[in-house]
Amino acid sequence: MWELIQQNRRKSLVLFFLMGCCLVLLGYLLGAAYLGPNGGMIGISLALIIWLTLSLISFFAGDSIVLGISGAQEVTPDIHPQLFNVVEEMKIAASLPAMPKVYIIDSAAPNAFATGRKPETCAIAVTAGLLARLNRDELQGVVAHETSHVVNRDVLFMTFAGIMLGSIVLISEVFLRGLWYSGGSSRRYRSSSDRGGGQGAAIIAIVAIIFAILAPILAQLLYFAISRRREYLADASAVRLTRYPEGLASALAKIADSDEQLPRANKVTAPLYIVNPLKGEGKKLSDWTSTHPPISERIKILRGMAQGTGYLDYQQSFSLVTGTARLIPASGLKDTTAVPVRIASSESAVKPSEKSLKRGVGDLVRAMNGFLFLTCVCGLKIKIPPDFKQSSLPCPRCHRELQVPAAELATVAVGIEAALAEATYMRKSDGWESFQCACGKNLQLSPAFKESKIVCNSCGKSTTIVGNETK
Numbered sequence: 001m002w003e004l005i006q007q008n009r010r011k012s013l014v015l016f017f018l019m020g021c022c023l024v025l026l027g028y029l030l031g032a033a034y035l036g037p038n039g040g041m042i043g044i045s046l047a048l049i050i051w052l053t054l055s056l057i058s059f060f061a062g063d064s065i066v067l068g069i070s071g072a073q074e075v076t077p078d079i080h081p082q083l084f085n086v087v088e089e090m091k092i093a094a095s096l097p098a099m100p101k102v103y104i105i106d107s108a109a110p111n112a113f114a115t116g117r118k119p120e121t122c123a124i125a126v127t128a129g130l131l132a133r134l135n136r137d138e139l140q141g142v143v144a145h146e147t148s149h150v151v152n153r154d155v156l157f158m159t160f161a162g163i164m165l166g167s168i169v170l171i172s173e174v175f176l177r178g179l180w181y182s183g184g185s186s187r188r189y190r191s192s193s194d195r196g197g198g199q200g201a202a203i204i205a206i207v208a209i210i211f212a213i214l215a216p217i218l219a220q221l222l223y224f225a226i227s228r229r230r231e232y233l234a235d236a237s238a239v240r241l242t243r244y245p246e247g248l249a250s251a252l253a254k255i256a257d258s259d260e261q262l263p264r265a266n267k268v269t270a271p272l273y274i275v276n277p278l279k280g281e282g283k284k285l286s287d288w289t290s291t292h293p294p295i296s297e298r299i300k301i302l303r304g305m306a307q308g309t310g311y312l313d314y315q316q317s318f319s320l321v322t323g324t325a326r327l328i329p330a331s332g333l334k335d336t337t338a339v340p341v342r343i344a345s346s347e348s349a350v351k352p353s354e355k356s357l358k359r360g361v362g363d364l365v366r367a368m369n370g371f372l373f374l375t376c377v378c379g380l381k382i383k384i385p386p387d388f389k390q391s392s393l394p395c396p397r398c399h400r401e402l403q404v405p406a407a408e409l410a411t412v413a414v415g416i417e418a419a420l421a422e423a424t425y426m427r428k429s430d431g432w433e434s435f436q437c438a439c440g441k442n443l444q445l446s447p448a449f450k451e452s453k454i455v456c457n458s459c460g461k462s463t464t465i466v467g468n469e470t471k
Contacts, residue, residue, distance in 0.1 A: 141248030
C-alpha cells in the first residue's frame with residue numbers, strides 16, 4: 001500500500017510541477033508586459049510571493065478555513081452516535097494514529113469531505129442530508145472513502161494544488177481586470193515603445209494577454225487530472241477497508257440522485273467532496289471539465305467487484321468499465337490474497353420515506369443548534385428552541401404541564417457516593433429525546449442511539465438508558 005501511495009504521489013507531483021511552470025511563466029509574461037523585458041524576473045518574484053503567502057496560510061490554517069467556509073460544526077457523539085461509531089471503525093481499520101474530529105454541515109444536500117494536513121489532525125465532515133439518507137453500510141462506505149483520502153495524504157496535496165490554481169487565477173484576474181478598467185492596453189504599448197521595446201514589447205504584451213486567459217484553464221485541467229485519479233484510488237482503498245463495495249456504490253447513487261443544493265460549496269472546495277457539489281456541473285456525469293470522475297463509472301466499477309475487494313479486483317473492474325489498462329501501479333497489485341465481499345448488515349434493507357428524510361434532517365440540525373426534544377405521554381413530540389427560558393410548558397394536544405425530564409438517581413447516596421452514583425433515564429420513543437444530566441447539562445438521544453449508557457462530556461458521569469435494550 002505504501003508503494004502504491006508513493007507512486008501515485010510521484011505522478012501527481014509531475015502535474016503539480018507543470019502547474020508551477022504555468023505560474024512562473026504567467027508571472028514572467030505579465031512582468032515583461034508591464035515593466036519591459038527586464039521586468040520578467042520581478043513578475044516571477046511577485047507570483048511566487050503570492051503563492052508562498054497563500055500556501056503558508058493554507059498549511060497552518062487551511063483546515064479551519066475550509067470547515068468555516070463550508071459551514072461545518074463540530075459535534076459530540078450524543079448528536080449522532082452511529083456516525084462516531086463508523087468513524088472509529090474506519091480509524092481502526094485504516095490504522096490512523098488519532099480519532100478524526102467529526103463535523104456536520106447544516107445542509108439537506110448529501111455529501112462529505114475530509115480535511116487535515118496530517119492523519120494526527122484530520123477531520124471528517126458530512127452533511128445532515130447524508131446522515132438522513134444513508135443506512136449504516138452506505139455511511140461506512142462514504143467515511144471509508146474520506147478516511148482513505150487522509151491515509152493517502154490526498155487532502156494536503158489537493159490543498160496545495162488548489163492554492164496554486166487560486167494563485168494563477170488571482171494573478172490572471174488582476175491583470176485582465178486592470179486592462180479592462182484602464183481602457184485598453186494601447187497606452188502600455190506606447191510606453192513600452194518609448195522605453196525601447198518597440199514591436200517586441202507589443203508582442204510580449206499580446207502574448208501575456210493570451211496566456212493570462214489560457215493559464216487558468218490549463219492549470220484547472222491539470223488540477224482536475226490530479227483530483228480524478230485520487231477519487232478512483234480512494235474508492236479502491238475504501239472497499240478494502242469496508243469489504244463491501246455495494247455500500248459505497250449505493251451511497252454514490254443516492255448522492256447523485258439528490259437535487260438538493262449545497263450553497264456554501266465553491267470551485268475551491270468542490271474537489272474535496274466525495275461527489276461534486278456544484279450541481280450545474282455534477283449533473284453532467286461525463287463532462288470532461290468536472291472535478292470528479294463520472295459518477296456512473298465509479299458506481300459501475302464498484303458493482304463489478306463481485307468476486308472480491310482487493311486492489312486487483314478493483315483494477316480488473318476499472319479496466320473493464322473505462323477501457324483504461326492501468327490505474328493502480330504494479331506494486332499495488334502484487335498482493336493477490338482473496339478478500340471476499342462481506343454480507344450486508346440487516347439495516348441496509350430499511351428505506352426511509354421522503355417525509356421521514358426531511359424530518360430527520362430537520363431534527364438533526366435542531367439538535368446541533370441546541371434544541372430540546374420532549375415526548376408527552378399523549379405521544380406528541382415537542383421541539384423546544386434553545387432560547388426558551390421557562391421551566392415548563394403545556395402540551396398543545398392534551399394540555400399537560402411538561403418539564404424537561406431529569407435523570408433519576410438509581411441509588412440514594414450522599415457526599416462522594418452521590419458524585420459517583422449512576423443515573424437512569426427511561427426512553428419514551430424511538431425519536432430524538434432530551435434529558436438533563438445530574439450536573440445540569442442537557443443530553444441528546446438521537447434515533448440512532450442504541451447503546452445502554454451515555455456519558456456526559458461535561459462531568460463524565462454515565463447514565464443508563466432504559467428501553468434501548470428492547471429496540
